[in-house]
Amino acid sequence: MAATGTTAGSMRRIAIASGTGTVIEYYDFFIFATAAALVFPKAFFPALGPAAGTVASFATLGVAFVARPLGSILFGHFGDRLGRKRTLVSTLLIMGLSTTLVGLTPSAQTIGVAAPILVIALRVLQGLALGGEWTGATLLAAENAPKARRGFWSMFGSLGGSIGYVLASATFLLTGATMSEQAFLSYGWRIPFVASFVLVAVGLFVRLKVDETAAFKGEVARHGAARTPFAEALRRQPREIAFASGVLVMVFAFYYLAVGYLINYGTAVLHLARPVVLIIGILAGALFGVAIVLGAVVSDRIGRRRVIIAGNAVAIVWALALFPILDEASAATFAVGSCVTTFIAGFAYGPVGAFMPELFHTRYRYSATGFSYNVAGILGGAVPPVVAAAITAAYGRLAFGVFLAVLSVIALGCTLALRENRHAELTEPAAETVSR
Structure with a gap:
């Protein structure tokens, strides 16, 4: 039984609610990433040509990452004042509506420049919603979990991202396999977007059945609730926010490299068949989930900090080896590159669902955790895909590997600067424990 009195059965229900919502939200988020790699350059940016259209398409991914910290402040404010549950219902609705509307947006051939503007606006709404989603879903589990297994229970929100990506890739694979290339580019890619609203209804049903966390209510x-939780967090724990914002830089960089940039790289540069690239993407996404579970479970035994440090250290070496391996230009080497990249990211990501909340006080935990998490999303998730083409064109692919290695060094340094708090009670201020 958890310290808060939550039974094992209740924890399972909470974990399902946490994971189900993030599965749906990340499914929505990732079908956009997949479409950006495969479809959007032709559908929304045809006038720019293939190269510039691809850059513009990936830039639409980047605007969501810029919006995510704003979303973390907005929804963090309500999450710390009104509760985790109410906020999570709002983020799910906003994400579902935005995704459905992307699928209904006419192409540039139909409405001209208004098409990419609408897509970018809807992507901003997706980013705002996702900025509050992961944090709330994670806190739902972390604030109810027993200390001894907090790493395990807290990883279900993160695991939802892996499952969501696998579902998104599988949907595009199935859609593309059952229709011609012309039909897929014309309307087939829209089906996963419009169909996602059905999944949102399922997520809402699950989340409405879950109670508010005991830590928040207590x-x-x-x-009383904090009047301005984000301002209070900046005033009381600025150091933790600053370093926590760098902990996940490598995780975001590696994962979004694999699920976004490498999909385009595999088809456009290595000339691998789209179904092959999508199947490898599904495998990489599944291994990401396996690694999340492994990292979370190990963190309950040896500490969150040690696991994250190990993942970032290995990432520094792998970043330099990745593109030489990919440039062998075979399906096998592409699979190795994609799968190892996501596995390293997943292993370091697994403990984060517990590590981040353990750093901050309950009254502003939603705001501080969400902001730190989403700033890392900008640095690691938005920047690398956008600059990848420019760096590789100017200095070669190895230079981009060096860039990824530098991001991994930053993440390693930030993790080393923070404490290990796995024995802390989340109903009290983060304990002043020494690093382990």
Whole structure:
């Protein structure tokens, strides 16, 4: 039984609610990433040509990452004042509506420049919603979990991202396999977007059945809700926010490299068949999930910090080896490159669902955790795919590997600067424990 009195059965229900919502939200998020790699350059940016159209298409991914910290502040404010549950219902609805509307947006051939503008606006809404999603889903589990297994229970929100990506890739693979290339580019790619709203209804049903976390209710009962939680977090724990914002830079860089940039790289540069690239993407996404579970479970035994440090250290070496391996230009080497990249990211990501909340006080935990998480999303998730083409064109692919290695060094340094708090009670301020 958890310290808060939550039974094992209740934890399973909470984990399902946490993971189900993030599966749906990340499915929505990733079908956009997949479409950006395969379809959007032709559908929304045809006037720019193939190369510039691809850059513009990936830039639409980047605007969501810029919006995510804003979303973390917005939804973090409500999450710390009104509760985790209410906020999560809002993020799910906003994400579902935005994704459905992307699928209904006419192409540039139909409405001209208005098409990419609408897509970018809807992508911003996706980013705002996702900025509050992961944090709330993670806190739903972390604030109810027993200390001894907090790493395990807290990883279900992160695991939802892996499952969502696998579903998104499988949907595009099935859609593309059952229709011609022309039909897929014309309307087939829209089907996963429009169909996602059905999944949102399922997610809402699950989340509405879950109670508010005991930690939040206890904090409000004792001290009341924070009036300006984000400002309070900046005032009281600026150091933790600053370093926590760098912990996930490598994870975001590696994962979005694999699920976004490498899909385009495999088809456009290595000239691999699209179904082959998507199947490898599904395998890489599944291994990402396996690595998340492994990292989370190990973190309950040896500490979150050690696991994250190990993942970032290995990433530095792998970043330099990745593109020489990919440039062998075979399906096998592409599979190795994609799968190892996501496995390293997943292993370091597994403990984060517990590590980040353990750093911050309950009254502003949603705001501080969400902001730190999503700043890392900009640095690691938005920047590398956008600059990849420019760096490789000017200095070669190895130079981009060096860039990824530098991001991994930053993540390693930030993790080393933070404490290990796995024995802390989340109903109290983060314990002043020494690093382990």
